Amino acid sequence: MTRYLAGRLGQGALTLFFVSIVVFVGxxxxxxxxxxxxxxxxxxxxxxxxxxxxYGLDQPVHVQYWHYLKAIFHGDLGRSMASPTSVVEMILGxxxxxxxxxxxxxxxxxxxxxxxxxxxxxxxxxxxxxxxNFLSLLGLSVPSFWLALMSILLLATIFxxxxxxxxxxxxxxxxxxxKHMFLPAAVLASGLAAVLVRQTRSAVIxxxxxxxxxxxxxxxxxxxxxxxxxxxxxxxxxxxxxIGLQLGFLLAGAVVTEQIFVxxxxxxxxxxxxxxxxxxxxxxxxxVSAVGYVLINIIVDVLYTFIDPRVRIAKGDGS
Amino acid sequence: MSRSRTTILSALTVLALGVTACSAVDGGAGGxxxxxxxxxxxxxxxxxxxxxxxxxxxxxxxxDPVAARSLVSQHVIGxxxxxLYDINESGGITPQLADGDPKVSSDQLQMDIKIRTGLxxxxxxxxxxxxxxxxxxxxxxxxxxxxxxxxxALDSVxxxxxxxxRLHLKKPFSPMLGALTYLGGMPVSPKAAKANEKAFADAPxxxxxxVFDKRTAxxxxxxxxxxxYYDAANVHLDGVEFQVVPDSNIRVANLRSGNIxxxxxxxxxxxxxxxxxxxxxxVSIVESFGYYGITVNMxxxxxxxxPPARIDSIFNDQRVRKALDLAINREALVRTIxxxxxxxxxxxxxxxxxxxxxEAQKCTEANPAEAKKLLEQTGLPMPVKFDLMIxxxxxxxTVGEAIQAMGKEAGFDxxxxxxxxxxxLKEYNDGRYTAFLISWSGxxxxxxxxxxxxxxxxxxxxxGYSNPKFDEAVTAAQATTEVAVRSKEYxxxxxxxxxxxxxxxxxxxxxLTGMSNKVTGVxxxxxxxxxxxxxxxxx
Numbered sequence: 001m002t003r004y005l006a007g008r009l010g011q012g013a014l015t016l017f018f019v020s021i022v023v024f025v026g027x028x029x030x031x032x033x034x035x036x037x038x039x040x041x042x043x044x045x046x047x048x049x050x051x052x053x054x055y056g057l058d059q060p061v062h063v064q065y066w067h068y069l070k071a072i073f074h075g076d077l078g079r080s081m082a083s084p085t086s087v088v089e090m091i092l093g094x095x096x097x098x099x100x101x102x103x104x105x106x107x108x109x110x111x112x113x114x115x116x117x118x119x120x121x122x123x124x125x126x127x128x129x130x131x132x133n134f135l136s137l138l139g140l141s142v143p144s145f146w147l148a149l150m151s152i153l154l155l156a157t158i159f160x161x162x163x164x165x166x167x168x169x170x171x172x173x174x175x176x177x178x179k180h181m182f183l184p185a186a187v188l189a190s191g192l193a194a195v196l197v198r199q200t201r202s203a204v205i206x207x208x209x210x211x212x213x214x215x216x217x218x219x220x221x222x223x224x225x226x227x228x229x230x231x232x233x234x235x236x237x238x239x240x241x242x243i244g245l246q247l248g249f250l251l252a253g254a255v256v257t258e259q260i261f262v263x264x265x266x267x268x269x270x271x272x273x274x275x276x277x278x279x280x281x282x283x284x285x286x287x288v289s290a291v292g293y294v295l296i297n298i299i300v301d302v303l304y305t306f307i308d309p310r311v312r313i314a315k316g317d318g319s
Numbered sequence: 320m321s322r323s324r325t326t327i328l329s330a331l332t333v334l335a336l337g338v339t340a341c342s343a344v345d346g347g348a349g350g351x352x353x354x355x356x357x358x359x360x361x362x363x364x365x366x367x368x369x370x371x372x373x374x375x376x377x378x379x380x381x382x383d384p385v386a387a388r389s390l391v392s393q394h395v396i397g398x399x400x401x402x403l404y405d406i407n408e409s410g411g412i413t414p415q416l417a418d419g420d421p422k423v424s425s426d427q428l429q430m431d432i433k434i435r436t437g438l439x440x441x442x443x444x445x446x447x448x449x450x451x452x453x454x455x456x457x458x459x460x461x462x463x464x465x466x467x468x469x470x471x472a473l474d475s476v477x478x479x480x481x482x483x484x485r486l487h488l489k490k491p492f493s494p495m496l497g498a499l500t501y502l503g504g505m506p507v508s509p510k511a512a513k514a515n516e517k518a519f520a521d522a523p524x525x526x527x528x529x530v531f532d533k534r535t536a537x538x539x540x541x542x543x544x545x546x547x548y549y550d551a552a553n554v555h556l557d558g559v560e561f562q563v564v565p566d567s568n569i570r571v572a573n574l575r576s577g578n579i580x581x582x583x584x585x586x587x588x589x590x591x592x593x594x595x596x597x598x599x600x601x602v603s604i605v606e607s608f609g610y611y612g613i614t615v616n617m618x619x620x621x622x623x624x625x626p627p628a629r630i631d632s633i634f635n636d637q638r639v640r641k642a643l644d645l646a647i648n649r650e651a652l653v654r655t656i657x658x659x660x661x662x663x664x665x666x667x668x669x670x671x672x673x674x675x676x677x678e679a680q681k682c683t684e685a686n687p688a689e690a691k692k693l694l695e696q697t698g699l700p701m702p703v704k705f706d707l708m709i710x711x712x713x714x715x716x717t718v719g720e721a722i723q724a725m726g727k728e729a730g731f732d733x734x735x736x737x738x739x740x741x742x743x744l745k746e747y748n749d750g751r752y753t754a755f756l757i758s759w760s761g762x763x764x765x766x767x768x769x770x771x772x773x774x775x776x777x778x779x780x781x782x783g784y785s786n787p788k789f790d791e792a793v794t795a796a797q798a799t800t801e802v803a804v805r806s807k808e809y810x811x812x813x814x815x816x817x818x819x820x821x822x823x824x825x826x827x828x829x830x831l832t833g834m835s836n837k838v839t840g841v842x843x844x845x846x847x848x849x850x851x852x853x854x855x856x857x858x
Contacts, residue, residue, distance in 0.1 A: 036748055037741035038380075040388050043465055044771070044778035045624030048748070050462035082380050083536040084520035090536050152569065156576045164573040165564060167538065262564050264538035272378065272537050272565075277741050 008301055012294040019290040020072070020283070024065050027282045034277035038081050055081055055279075068283070077287070078280030082273075087284035090269060095288075097167065098258070098265035102250045104181055105188035106243065112189070113196020114239065118232065120197065121204035132197060139194025144253055148187045148260040155183060165262035184261040188253050192246050199242045203235035210234070363839050365555045365855035370541075371838060373581040373849060374564040374573055378537050383512075383520045384505040385457050385464050390760060393502065393848045394583065395540050395561050399441075400505040400525030403432060403451070404496060406763055406844045411673060412500055416446065416526060418482070423800055427491035432499075434482050440508035441530045441545045448478040453509040455486070466503035468771060468778050470495075472797075491798040493805065497764025500846075528554045528852045538563055555840070555855030574600060574833045581841055582833035583849060586714075587660040593833055603843050605830040606671045608761025608768070610664040611718070613707065613823040615640060618783025619750035627775065627783035632753060633697075633705055640820035642693040642703075643754075646729035648685035652721050653826050656714075660831070664824040666813045667759075667768040671845060673802055674765045678810035681817070690729035702732040708746060708755040711737035718825070719756060747781050755781075756825070763846060765809050769793055773821055784821035 035051045036043070052058045056067060071078060077087035120132035156164035162183045168176040207213060208231055216226050255267030262268070266285065273281035379392040384400055387393065405415040414420065418433040438446040455476045458466040472492035477485040488495065498504065511524035522531035526549070529542035543558040545551065562579060564570045567586040571593065573579040585593065585602055593602050615634040618627030633639050649663030665682035668675050694703050709719040719735045726733040738746070746752045762768055770793045771777040775785040789812050796808035816822070832843045839857050842850040 030742075031745065032739060032741035032743075033745040033748070034741075036744040038388065039465065040744075043388065044468045045622070045748075046467060046778065047463060047465045050464075054463050080536065082378055083534075084381055084517065085534075085536045093535060149568070152572045156578070157572050160576045160578075163578045164576045165569050166562060166573075166578065260566065260569065262538075262562070262569065264535055269537060275739075275741070276378070 004305065005302060008298050012298055015294055016287070016290055020069070020287060021065070023283050023286045024068060025061065027277075027279050028061060030274070030277065032277050034081060034279050037275075037277040057279075072287075077284035080273075080278055080281050082276045082278045082281070087280050090281060091266070091284055091288055094264060094266045094269045097263060098251065098254050098267060100170070101181060101185055101188065101254055101258070101263060101265055102247070104178075104185040105192065105250055105254075106247065108185055108189035109192035109196055110239075110243065112193040114200050114232075116193075117197045117200025118204050118227070120201045121208065122227075124205070132201070136194040136197040139190045139197075142190070144187055144191065144256050145260060147190055148184070148257060151183050151187055152260075165260075167263050181263075184257045184263050187261075188250060188257045191253065192243075192250060195242060195246060196239065200235065200239055203238040204231055207231045207234045364858040365839060366858045367555050367855070368557050369555075369856045370558040370560055371556050371581065371841075371851060371854055371856075372560045372562060372579045373583065373851070374570040374579045375561050375583045376563075376565055376567070376570070378563050379540060379561065381520045382531070382540070383516075383523050384502040384507060384525070385454075385461055385466065386520065387502055388465050390847050391583070393846075395542070396502065396505070396523065397527075397848045398529045398542055398559055398851050399523055399527040399531065399545075400507070401527050402501070402504040403434075403499045403506065404504055406500050406846050408842070408844060409671070412496060412763065416506060417499075421496060427493070427798070427800065428488050430486040430488065430495060431479065432484050432486065434484070434506075436482050438526055438549045439547050440506075440511070440524050440526055441547050442508050442511050442524045443547055444508050444510050446506055446526050447481045448484045449481075450509055451484045451506050452476040452478050453512070454506045455484075455503070457507070457512070458503040466498070466501070469498035469501065469503050469767075493797055493800045494764040494766035494770075497762060497767060500763055529556075529559055532558060550852075553853055555853070556851070559851050559854075571833065574835065577835065577837075580835040580838045581849060581851075581854075585831040585833045587657040587829075587831065589833075590658065590660055590831060599836050601834050601836060603830070603832045603834065603841075604660070605832075605843050606669060606845050607828050607830050607847060608669050608672075608763060608845050609759055609847075610667070610761065610827045611756065611758045611825045612664060613643065613722070613754050613756050613825065614747075614782045615643070615754045615821065615823070616750060616752055616782055617821055618785060619781055620783065622750055623748045623781045624778055627780070627785045630750075630783070633699060633703060634753065636697050636699075637819065638693040638697050639699070639703065640823070642690040642729060643726070643731065644683045644820050644823050645686045645690035645693070646726050646731060647683075647722065647823060647825060648725055649682065649824075649826060651685075652718065652725075656717050656721060657826070657828075661826045661828050664827040666816070666824060667772070668765045668809060668813070669761065669827065669845065672763075672765060674806045674809055676806050676810045679806075679813045683817070685725070687725070687729040694730040702727070702730050704732040704734065706734050706736045706753045708736045708738055708743055708752045710740045710743055710756070712740075715756060722756070722825075750781075750783065758828070760847070761845075765805075766793065766797060769809070769812060770797070773816065782821045784819070786815055786819055789815040789819075 035048050035057060039047055039051060056064055079086050080090060116132050120129055123129060152164045155161050163180055166180055168180050170177040213226060213230060216230055254265060255270060258265040258268040259271055270285045273285060375391045375394055377389065377391045379395045380389060381387050382392060382396050384396055387396055401415050403415060403417040404412050407413045416435055418435045422431040434446065434448060434451055440446060458464050459470040459473050472489050472495060474487045474489045477487060479485050486495065505525055508524035512519050521534055528545055528548050530545045532541040532543040534540045540561045541558060544554055548554060564573060567584060570582045571585060571589045574582045590602060593600050616630065616632055617634055618630055620628040620630045653659060653661045653663055663682060666679050668679045670680055694701065707719060709715045716737055723733045723735055747755050759768065771779045773780060773784050773789055774793060775790050792808050792812035792815065796805045799805055830843050830847045832849060834841055837856055838854055840853040840855055
């Protein structure tokens, strides 16, 4: 087991090493000069040169990479070129915001998706089904940026119930934080909720036709009890799988939502750093994302060995 | 030394913003030019306190005045740092931390500036001549200072007494005063700047109504009231929050919802909609020093900053450049794309400038037939093809398409090459372009819009243009402080530009700032900077 774990960690470290090289070279291949982007059209060549020197961009790429690698081992991802802040500080500030947004969106979509999906499974004909189908189709096909702009227009401008954009930390005010998070989370949740409506509906329909449900009905159990104690419980495995699969998309969707609602999360940091050619921030953001993916994969692989002994044996660690 | 009080500041008007705590003030007149349409110009009472939310269009970046590079950073820095001289409502120059006009020696190689006494920086240290010398030296000498070119003519700074500095110039250089109205003219506390340069990039220590409180990168900058400010009694707000909102539609939506009280860079397409909401909103419209134009590459072979060199381009033929100038119907362009809010640009000097003249504002009338005739004379295969690099933004794409259509009528086949701005800028600096539709933010002193951009050795001569007649005229303008003489020399230089057409001027944007009627005292001027010193919430 230990050997297997060490092997996986080694593979992970190697992956990260290659990711760091690809990102480092990749950002430098993007058309545009970070120093020109930083200094703007009014800057003179002398200033551009001085800035290039200040950020070490006048050195050969391999030398720049070596300095970058050394700094990483000291826990230093560098300093942003566009903001006078360290990259680590920026990432630590942005990550919790995106995680909060994704969790609220996931919560919203689970509530809405399961409720509508279950109702649609029970009333398979007539207006309930049509409206459920229509809403889920809408949720799947309407682009999130359009929905975001419409929600701002309707719920922040015409009926100013929610703020149009911005973010308040929950540390400062939980109420204001939730108020600011509602619209972006709702927009982000719309796609996942639509998927969940459809999946819940088919899972519940399938469970409703199972023998044990018929038996429960025959025994005279109340409809509500059948639904909550038997049907939903048995449908949950499908729903949880869907949520798990969609979480990645939720985080990706946060990039667009954060940009429109000016939520200072990880996605917004990524976009602004690319637009400003802020090399240290782009590198940091991609590296942290890669670390996240590698770690999750390692954890899943290790969990498999606990769940399924065949994996352990196949890896040559049958002891 | 014989010294004469010159007419350098003949256009000066004294800043007279008579605002007092909780007193009646001119609610909306601040920041208005003659063409301003700001609503709510009524006498309104201000209630003390509150935090003003201002939406800005980008991350302000470095807030140290010596290293700041963008207009957006000036909104934030301007709330913390006052300058030796400022731009007033009519685009003129007025003393702010300086005590009156500078005194210039008869040979124009020395400029004495008196500094107001009894003022202190936000850290409590005094504002004196040593601090001003420290600031100017810092701007002049620091390698990454974008102000170095502004102070290239400054040889040294001498402290005459605690309240007077003498600027020794390498050559007569009248635009020096203009440089002091910009970031380079903001005195900083030597003690704080020396103590921690990195911290200073976030929290500059200056003389100003507000001081840095906290900042979330890419999100906002919070400022709080500076209790050490000399006019603190007339600062009504507790603080100002500058929120970064890059999308102009979202900025406008925030203004409409009341979430934000002041919005920078309102898009012209939203102007009518906002003006219709005059019960709750107002829009300040001020002429800008800047312009948009097409720079053609005539000699930028080795990159900007290098001497112009011969390149193989259709624009080396003056007739092609003139034809492009004749092809553009500026009036139609601003009317259809910018709803007539913006105005045609015909030269580098704003019509509001003290240094303008009828020659400087003379516009080329659109004449596609004449343009076609010129192109046919060149012997080039018709239609004459070229690539026009444009920033890939919705506005500039529309402008590019309009130019393309107008060019077609005149015998051009213009291929648009939309590029993300940072990438386009790199091509522009390296000389890898034929023509580029680009903006210039503009300077209050016309020299900043001409010498660097078109002088043979100009640091930002991206087009690689060179004409000794132009160089001679701008050098002559630099050497005198007489407004009339300078205007005449600039008119001469502009005449050369009009003949050579190294740039086809297209339109002049305006500074459009949206404001809630719940606030008053916010000012905007032609430099585009939002001033919040005396802003407050109305009762």
